[in-house]
Amino acid sequence: MEPIKSFAELTKHLTNCGRTRVAVANAVDDHSLEAVVLAIKNGFAEAYLVGDKAVIEKYEFIHDPKAASYIHIINIPDVQDATVEAVRMVRNNEADVLMKGLVNTDVIIRAILDKEKGLLPPGNVLSFTATFEVPGYHKLIFLADPAVIPSPTLEQRRAIINYTIATARKFGVEKPKVALIHATEKPNPKIQYMSDYVQIVEEAKEGKFGNVTIDGPMDIFLALDKERGAIKKVPTPVLGDADILIFPNFESANAFYKALIAFAGAEMGGKLEGTTKPVVLTSRSDSIQSKFNSLALACITAHE
């Protein structure tokens, strides 16, 4: 498979892969519904809209004949109940992907984390991978974790890295280049995560992360900017060509992420990691395009 290098290529790829069944928890907001209808029209989704039927049916665009036959409404007006039902459908294989509609994040997270009825196997690390298309960069960037774990332990870092690698592979990246991000390329033994980095680079050399290149610490220039990175004269196989960025903490991943969205014209999609099935957990400030990208990301992950 040729690597997928943009969201447009991802959509095109998905069009030939059949429809993924998406259960939307409290599917009553226009943003989520528009993204779902767009995915249906692009031929890669079939939707189970759980929520207040009367509210859902008021949206004109869901009655579009090109979409209507792939939309099934499950009438549960209560937010909490609708969320639990959407999770149950995914857990019971009645749907392949869970998507958040108009639900507070804590409510859907609680349903996902439920030990009896949720989607997180015991011992799994919950994390978040963002996929970015940035004008000026030659391919997609996968990064973690901007949202869930403030300051990961070594074990959590390993899990986060494995999640991003698995996602990159779904995009056809055969040997992903992983950059362990820091403010500079100089190791600072006083900083807690530095020993994690040393350990992870070592384990990567032993093949414990599969067919990948992992290097660091390095800064954003070394990871993504060949010209500015080269001035540092640091020998690294990643130089200006990283596929994956692993950030030391969620503040740095989050600040980087939002800088690209606000000022660099970047497109993104996000995915919760660690669950048995893909979960689309978009936030209020995401655009319809970004919700659509996240859905596409979940659908490609759901395959095989």
Added chain:
Amino acid sequence: MEPIKSFAELTKHLTNCGRTRVAVANAVDDHSLEAVVLAIKNGFAEAYLVGDKAVIEKYEFIHDPKAASYIHIINIPDVQDATVEAVRMVRNNEADVLMKGLVNTDVIIRAILDKEKGLLPPGNVLSFTATFEVPGYHKLIFLADPAVIPSPTLEQRRAIINYTIATARKFGVEKPKVALIHATEKPNPKIQYMSDYVQIVEEAKEGKFGNVTIDGPMDIFLALDKERGAIKKVPTPVLGDADILIFPNFESANAFYKALIAFAGAEMGGKLEGTTKPVVLTSRSDSIQSKFNSLALACITAHE
């Protein structure tokens, strides 16, 4: 004074303010020298180039008649000695600004930190403020600390905030809006710096930081992006209009900074803080424009 909203406005402003005396430590690289000559031609600098005279004189452009009369060469071929001499000149009021030439950062930092002969008063916090001009943002952004202190204490945070406020005031920002950055606007009591933020917001209300607005925790969208920030419906006087960003740690400031440079076409200048006189401490990967901006920043700081 009308606020200065771009580096072009800063240069224009400085042209009418007389010349600042700049001592350049080991001024033997073309990048630093070009930036200095540009500052001379723009009428706001006079240069004391400390270094190997034979090497310095080889650069054609320093003999430009528009610059030559404001250039004084102090012939000290040894890097270490040249650095110590440049620091001495600034300490003894023979120059107003110290600029790093072709010297390793640790060498010049050691000279600055020297208790007998350096530029850091005892008890002062050493930090770094970056000033950004970002296409798509309506004014300059001052941010700290992307380089010096990995994880500031409460006392260091107070000092960092005061430095950025002082810098913003030099640019004519009367009542700077300061955003305390986090991954979200939700306080998380498990995170160490959150209590610092609460304390600082409280102290700001009591007037301890002067005529400023300080709010947080908040994310980059709330601080800088009115449209995306407003979706969160968080009441804050900063909303999309921050002058100053205070980051929780240097990885997040650094990642944000380098994202803007690499992908958003941003221009920046940087300044070391805490020293008795302004210090221009540019790095290898800075452009000539960015070194020139940093010099302009130091010169406006040196005034009054």
